[in-house]
Amino acid sequence: MTTFAELSSGFADKVLSAQTTFRSVMDAMARPGSVHCIAAASGMPSGMMRGTAAIALTLFDHDTPLWLDPRMAEAAEVAKWLKFHTSAPVVADPSICSFALIGNAAELPALDRFSFGTNEYPDRSTTLILQVESLREGLAFELCGPGIEGTTVLQATIEPLDLFARLAIDTALFPRGIDVVLVADDAIVAIPRTTRLVAEGD
């Protein structure tokens, strides 16, 4: 019983919060590179940002294996909170997970350690939830691809700096690939597997 004493709560209003968060994530995926805000209020364990917690409460369930990076895994509270509120199993092998929570993005493992899905089921790939420093200021990334009219500019402070270069493997893999959701506090930006970097400047 004392083990639950420090556990933070989940969504205050489960249904509406999950629906609005789902809408935000869907809009973010439909308009890659645009910044969306997670409005839903929820408790969260230390080490997890507001946006990450809301996405976890909305999208994770017992059918979605999770992989936690060492930063997330070292805080016992995170795994416990996820288990209690989402009942999603935490797995040690990143190649079978549906979602990977990355707390320390600078040490993102090689992308081929995650699941790319199969040609028959490209949706069975891993979605990376990457916690970054800022999605409002920093380097400018010019992005193009489906869902973007012409090009769009994302101002962000992202680790690892070569994230988009690494994501270029999606080009050869298509329809397989990795989708990424960048989270900075309550702001989220989705980088689906079809989004490409045009040029990089500062």
Place this chain on the structure above:
Amino acid sequence: MAADEKGKQTQRQAAMAVLAHVDAADIAGHLDLMALPAHENLREPENGLVMVRGRIGGDGAPFNLGEATVSRAAVRLSTGEVGFGYTLGRDRQKAQMIALCDALIQTPDHAGAVETQVLAPLRAAIAAERNRKAAETAATRVDFYTLVRGEG
């Protein structure tokens, strides 16, 4: 320490046995009379399904009997105790109150009050109802006895 823990466990189980069998309105009626400490919902009350498993006899193979609707909730007091409530049916309020009672039983300050103000009256009501039914049934009892055995 272990014995203490075990006693607590038994106490909580006994409380569940009472709370699961009474109406939400009855629990609410008794809880309202108590001074409740500050608390929050750790898990908002929610409905779900559980698969009820059964087996025929003690050694039959387990099989899925069917699904049952269950409500559950988890409540945390400001002092840190967490109570859990599970109950058959869709009454989320009841699950929440059971969780609250479960949390209160674990506190030294409120355990006594819950026992005397909530559990004892409810337990008495259940017993009274059971006795009434038993009396009703007993009134229609028929004793059969054999006058003559057909041996001659």
